[in-house]
Amino acid sequence: MLGDTAVAVNPNDERYKDLIGKRVRLPLAPEKRIDINGNEVSNLIPIIADEYVDPAFGSGAVKITPAHDPNDFEVGKRHNLPMVIVMDESAHINENGGEFKGLYRYEARQKIVEKLKELGLLEKEEDHIHNVGHSQRSKEIVEPYLSNQWFVDTKKLADKAIKVVEDGQIKFIPEGWVKTYLNWMYNIREWCISRQIWWGHRIPIWYCKDCNHTNPFNDDSYASLEEKIIFNLYADGKIGQIFCVEDVLSILKDKNFTHPEKTNLEFYEKIVFGEKTSQFESKDSLIKLLENSDKFEKVYNERYKIKLKCEKCGSENLHQEEDVLDTWFSSALWPFGTLGWPSRKDDLAVFYPTSLLVTGFDIIFFWVARMIMMGTKFTNDVPFKDVYIHALVRDEKGEKMSKTKGNVIDPLEMAEKYGSDALRFTLASLAAQGRDIRLSEKRIEGYKHFSNKIWNASKFVLINSEDYDGKANLESLSLSIEDYWILTKLNKTIENSTKELENYRYNEYANILYDFFWHDYCDWYIELSKERIYKGSPEEKKTALTVLNFVLRESLKLLHPIMPYITEEIYGYLKNKDSEVLAVAPYPKVLESFNNEENYQFIEDLKNLISSVRNVRSDFSIEPTRKLNIRIKAKDIAVKEKLKWLQNQIKALIKAESLEVSTDIEKTSTEIAVVSDLGEVFVDLQGIVDIEKEIERQKKALADIEKSIKIAEGKLSNENFVNKAPPQVVEKERQLYQELKEKREKILNIIKMLESSRVLKDLKKFLI
Template sequence: MEIGTRYEPQNIEMKWYKQWFEKKYFTPKGAGPKYSIVIPPPNITGRIHMGHALNITIQDILSRYKRMQGFDVLWLPGEDHAGIATQTAVEKYIATQGKSRRDYSREEFLEIVWDWANKYRNEIKKQIMSIGASVDWTRERFTLDEGLSKAVRKVFVDLYKKGLIYKGKYIVNWCHRCGTVLSDEEVDYHEEEGALYHVKYPIKGEDDYLVIATTRPETMLGDTAVAVHPSDERYKKYIGKTAILPIVGRELPIIADNYVDPSFGTGALKVTPAHDPNDYLIGQRHNLPFVDIFDEHIVINENGGKFKGMKAEEARKAVVEELEALGYLVKIEKLKHSVGRCYRCDTVVEPRLMDQWFVSMKPLAKRAIEAVENGEVKFVPERWKKVYLNWMYEIRDWCISRQLWWGHRIPVWKCEECGHYNVSEEEVRACEKCGSAHLVQDEDVLDTWFSSALWPFSTMGWPEKTPDLGRYYPTDVLVTGFDIIFFWVARMIMMGYEFMDDKPFSEVYIHQLVRDKFGRKMSKSLGNGIDPLEVIDEYGADPMRFTLAILAAQGRDLKLDVRFFDTYKKFANKIWNATRFVLMNLEDFEKQPIEASQLKLVDKWILSRLQKVIQKVTEALDNYDFNIAASEIYNFFWDELCDWYIEAVKSRLKTEERKTVQNVLVYVLDMSLRLLHPFMPFLTEELWTKLPTTTESLVIAEWPKVFGEYIDEESEKRFEQIMEIIRGVRNVRAEVNVPQSTKVKTYAKGNLSQEEQEYIKFLGNVEDIEFVQGRPQMCATAYVSPNLETYVSLGTLIDVKAEVARLKKKVEKLRTDLEKFAKKLEDENFLKNAPEDIVEETREKQKMFNEQISKIEQIIHDLEENR
């Protein structure tokens, strides 16, 4: 069959996805060894970004690869309701209509959010399809669907009954913009410019004072003590005395506590138990009062006296002015310090003392720690194991309540008569303790990550004992980013062991962070993001997928330049054109066994090379080395198959050897497209189905096997020598400015078979090969080995004297450039501070320049010695 003259991805991508979907190729059949993955559910708050594209591409490569190997593959898709993000987005939307959430009842507002969510779920689904994800859409789940809601309620109730969920008044992270509590992992800390305010705290009954240093003078309105370190000689005499809180006049006990850092500030600490997590612990240890000075909008409340009604920043300014006016302000120093911000809206997070629901994590963490320590759950790359364990060893209780309407409402009904908490999977109508019907359900919803923590088993039907759960749990691998190891990965491992008595997955592959070409994180503020959907529109999904795969080296962030997509679209064109060439030369094709007796040297070489590539690609995919797998098939297809084999056999397609060449071409192309399919599914499906030897679909085709009888080390060695000779001839031409189209005469000292000579003449554009005993004059060396030397005759092609002078100048310039690289690599500061890839690139350039200088100096030597 013939194909069009141009690769046009828009004409083939959705055509094939529709066929795959209709034929249910992505729905597992329940036969053969199982392989399962659950997709990290994307939030329904907008378009997927390049990090999602990388994550989906990697999972799809694994799924297609395993499917072709005969595994019964379940790749289960779904979306996350994203509580804070979705509610914030909907509130912004209704604000454009002059409305707020409080203008609606809870039910009315949720109806609006559900409409919004269903619309964006469909958008996300289309985007995932456009990348080519071979997920089983018949099993699509949503973290708020009825099945998952049932699982969430059961988990909450079971953990509560075990005493692992409790309600308590603790310091929590409060985002007043989102109007909810955040977990510790949802707070992003940044170094920011601030100030350290030094304030006098008078000692009661004495003409003396302590100087306190604070970054947040407005919170002094809630101070209930002053603390010093018990061994700090400067302050031992003050311990047990009373300080007077400036402006407010509150009496503060001066206490000793080991938490205080004598080296920070003045070494004396103002203690505000209601507004700092460490002060909270000090307050508990010393039985201090807790004075809350903020309302939910972080506006000063009645406990702030004259500052009531001021926002935090406004209060800070007013408090400092008052301190200065009353003579309490000693000085203000500039200070860089860590400030916590909401991971969603970037608002400064305020620690607040609030009643919230918590999960006691240490009992759940024990088995999850053991599983990773003993290798039951493995991290790839392994360095993430240490990151996981460090966090797990220091794990703190998880605040799971959120002050939102969108999400899983907490299944707790408080009795207004006796105050009892009724916790149940079903709605409670009468108090289990006193029988009263006066019950009020908790207003809060659960943290989004609570439902996500159950994802590997809730999506398969738990708490019911479903066939899917029996066959596909535990899953085989989780592919995710390092930024949610704590949010999600750790919690899934804990919940998996707690409720399934088994791990949720065997391996966790932590993929790279996608950065821009300068190594900066992609962000809206920098405007350096690359939209995968725009890339697909311009270049096609396959070039984008291949680009991401070939850059995805383990342990390195991925630096992405839009030019790379063009590079790999050229590769897609190469695949298209090579296949088109083969198809155009299959007239009278008959499938025949490839007989060794009919094969020429180049046939044996390409067949042997193919077996090696099959082996390397397979091993690389098994080891999650996606960049190595992509590089191997890229180099084989472009360099060895297209640039060498196809060029070498073109003339034979017009001879009696046509049948043999056709069968080798079809076999090698067939296997190559199979190897490429996990990376470039649309293009390979379009081309593979045109081959005369193929069946229904590449999606369900068999993964290539290595045939040992095709491995021929001697033929590889012989043809690679021919390639080196031809490269040498081409290099000589290039260095002395002789066009590649100009035929040249060569000399050979050693043995070359007639077949080898023909390849050199045809592929190297060589007019004649003359065999000599010694080195001829007026020539340049093309190739040297212990048994063979080849030279290119230049006497009639160049002005030797002028050419030597030109080459010497070129060497001088190259040496100057080389010196720059050498100096960099001798600089300890460069080696220590420069990014690893920049250092490696500098080494590669140094090596390249050295090789080029060596080659040119050899030519100069040849010309000077023999003229």
């Protein structure tokens, strides 16, 4: 209040139209205050009209404090209002506060309210909900405060940065972030680059104490190497200290420091690491060399006073700006600054621009946009081609992690407990574009099991490959049905996973590899290959091991980007390595010659057949150890022959007591039929399942599910629930409803199968 310089009303508010342009007296404020320009400001302040004011809120008249409120600051600029600061940097009232001078902010506010009551100027007190900014670290209330700062006119830099994105020179993944970026760039404001903190790059500005001139010094301001070194030492805050030769060399090694005749890096490489190295193995010999060549003794053994001179008056009475650069200013120079710009052209030509930037959406404005602006300004080129915006990692409830909430998952602890590979794979598998990651320790633990699966599967292959020399060529072998299937599946996996990787869909990439290795390679191919490994001929065993090792090697390559440690370790034990180190091994390519769609589809259909038999066990609660009598009616002779080739493997996978394969068998009264693309499967339930009791049990389960479906339908048909309940609750209910309908369909099918067996049994009795 003490800093108010106007009262604002809406120009369309009929209540106050006659008052616009008149003045009111500001109570409690001294008659004369001093604004930021040193001018006197009266306590008679104008009534102004501005659209900022909401006439429906409160009285419709708003006091304007330009020096202590961001919105009021904008109003003040529009109306050329004086800006009066009433606090010092310690939040105590200053001279502009009159009788309240010296009071701390909270005490001053209390005293002002008391004074207004005393003068009869306080109409009423009300509680208001208000957003008050707090410091993240100290938790103190932040007071808006005008101060002198350094700014970059980013509007001059924005045009190029907008154009390179609109023209497609830079792509955002997901593409939706382009709109966010452009919206900010088209409405960009000046960038405050000065910070009042302890650490950072000091702003290279010096103020002349004699003529008040502002001096923007840099390396180019000095001609000699000695002057350049002194300037750099001074800019680093080391003037006044005793220098050692290491201080000088640290400057010489800086790629951004330029020798007047040759770059410092060339100097350093030739003098320090080059042919003359043996001449100065010790510090003394190096000092002697430097003394004899460019007279560096002043630099490392004297105390220096200020050597800089004012560009305007020549005075040495200078004071450097104490503020440091915003960390994002330094970071914005990173893509080319790290490559020795502007003096080192070779590295820039090779490594700039980079291909990909991976970052979070929360720093698109802070970092990404500014790197693009700086890159297009100083190198006339983009800093990178693609920007991948990854998700934020939240806790399992979707809340942002914070120490205060106590929901932080420490990656170092997780890596120690479950392994780095499991942690990496978890994050990759959850990294869907445009969706935050909900991370829980259970998920990481789950992917530790995947690491164990990789290890155990590899151990199985390696143990059984003791006599395998790794030299066999796939092309020279007689491959079986299952061999062609896994090789075709591998080709599909390479093609699909590579496509996802190139398109930055890391979750799809990870999940494709997970499914292939665990389900196809381990659950199916290893199991199908055991018959040949343990009971096959030497040639059959050799073929199975060759394919097993080949697919394992290629799988390790595919997994290596996400799981580098376990894959590198296992790769070292392989006998069929195609490089000493996995990290530099050739990435897998599709081998078209091993694609065989006919055999691929046969095994896929066989997997479904075996899964259907396993489902019978589950549906009828048959113990896993109970052996079943199975008969398969193949749809044709070709299928029959293939099933017979794999008969022992199928028998083992479905845990059958007996397995008959034919084309001309019919279902009996004690069997239930399961339909598959390869034919019908008859499972004999005699002595295992009481059909009547099972029908009764299934009907009871069906009745329970029907009740649950009605409850779910009631909720989802209720508009109040759908519109007012949290979206995640509604979605969960929809998922439950869908699951219940699927369960109902499954039970109906089971009842149908059981009743068909009962009808057949009754019919058989009748015929007898």
